[in-house]
Amino acid sequence: MSTITIAQHSAHPLTVNRLGYGTMRLTGPEIWGEPADRPQALAILKKAVESGVNFLDTADYYGEDVTNRLIAEALHPYPADLVICTKVGATRRPDKSWVSFNPPENLRTSIDNNLRTLKREQIQLVHLRLMGHGAVPLEEQLGAMFELQREGKILHVGLSNVNRAELEAGLKLGEIATVENMYGYAQRTSLSAPYGETRGGEEVLPLCEQHGIPLIPFFSLVHGLPNAGNKLAEIARKHHATEAQLNIAWLLHKSPWILPIPGTSSLAHLEENLKAADIKLSAEDMAYLG
Template identity: 65%
Template sequence: MNNTITIGKDTANPLTVPRLGYGTMRLTGEGFYGEPPNRPEALAILKRAIEKGVRFIDTADYYGDDVTNRLIAEAIYPYPDDLVICTKVGATRKPDKSWVVYNTPENLRTSIENNLRTLKIDRITQVHFRVMPGMTNFEEGMEAMFKIQSEGKILHVGVSNVTRDELQTAMKMGNVVSVENMYGHGQRTTKQFAHGGTNMGGEEVLDICEQHNIVMVPFWSLHTADRQDTRLAKVAQKYGVTEAQVNIAWLLHKSPIMLPIPGTSSLAHFEENLAAADINLSKDDMTFLE
């Protein structure tokens, strides 16, 4: 199993990072909104991530609202030269904590400028264009993303929460280096939520990503897992680890293009997640888990 992965492998600016990143969404308050309940621990996790060699951090200006970007800057600015900060645009939050579409060309430009300001940088290494429920102007949004990239404010463009058709459309318009879709052992395909939201599954686009060297960044990999499935627990017992750790190890073994970003607000849990990269699942383990 490779320990590193290259983002933008077929571009003029490839970036190689360790295959386990960190997602910051859980550093926010209740409902992924507002300040963290334990701010010192949130800052400690970010600092520890850098100390332990994590070089891919996933964020968004609508996490918080704008909380995680400010935490990142406070904890680790000035940034290591090899750090990839990957943000998302296409949504915003209202004071009632609701999520709304924010993806007109003007909206996207505002979000990019906001990310640049709060992260204290001149160019964002990687930006995912997030598809929200009810969005009808995907192509217009992608066109705006590639235009902003041409201005030098974005190095690499990716997409998030996309269908096969949307991914293929984006690939025809410009160079797409990554896809951030929901993917975990217990939830590999699209999931509809009772509140009307939809998270597109990674399994449905994995073959396209593998064929075109597009990195898969799986989110919520354990959050929606099927608790009736006892296979993770059995493998976890075999190795003396947690189910969450087995899920991360499974993702790393599933495909060499996977770059998991397990998130947590607990420093102890963060250390556990990092240790999952050292779990070597056998072929029999993978067959059992499939």
């Protein structure tokens, strides 16, 4: 795999292999509760790291706390080069709904919970997920994150689910290490979700490239573009690959500043996803895909 550097201009840059793993699908139905096959969930985490994945994406509101506890059980004590990224700014209700959890005191509670469940003294990268138009201004949310960073609980601060204006505002407030937005070949722009608008990656990618900020996409194979599925399937057949693999390959070829984190609850699908890093798309392939 190629590599990418997070916070390249900081005193503590993090260089990781350019295909990570998103843990969200390791939970039960509706991103809630324990996995249906716990031994396989633990095996997936171990296999990912053994295969060269050294960037994991998680959140304490996956489960709740399920993915964090699985990561710690499978991998602690952690390899020296493993980067674990979590998210704060949201929480889950008992009815499984998603709600904002972004006042400064709540962000601190979330960070402390992540530190406890991940068994870490410092979290290397934390994304502040923006949840709709809450009452807490971005300046207060990010101010709390930067205060936790000064205290040493966070090494680097990122943003998640942001549009271009919000990213520009964040960059004026401090160093933004990464951006995590929904992004995939066929789903590039914002869409409505049960917990508010989900922001796409297309509008923030140029700004990320300009500032050397990795864009971490949680991708979707929703056919949101005209004829997207037909083209993706055609190029997939050409490369003897699946459409999911082509989606990952397209992200890797789209920009060197993209760090895909495809997730799965299947060991077989994990191995398929990892093979996507070996697919070489030509300039003609990329032009045809658009």
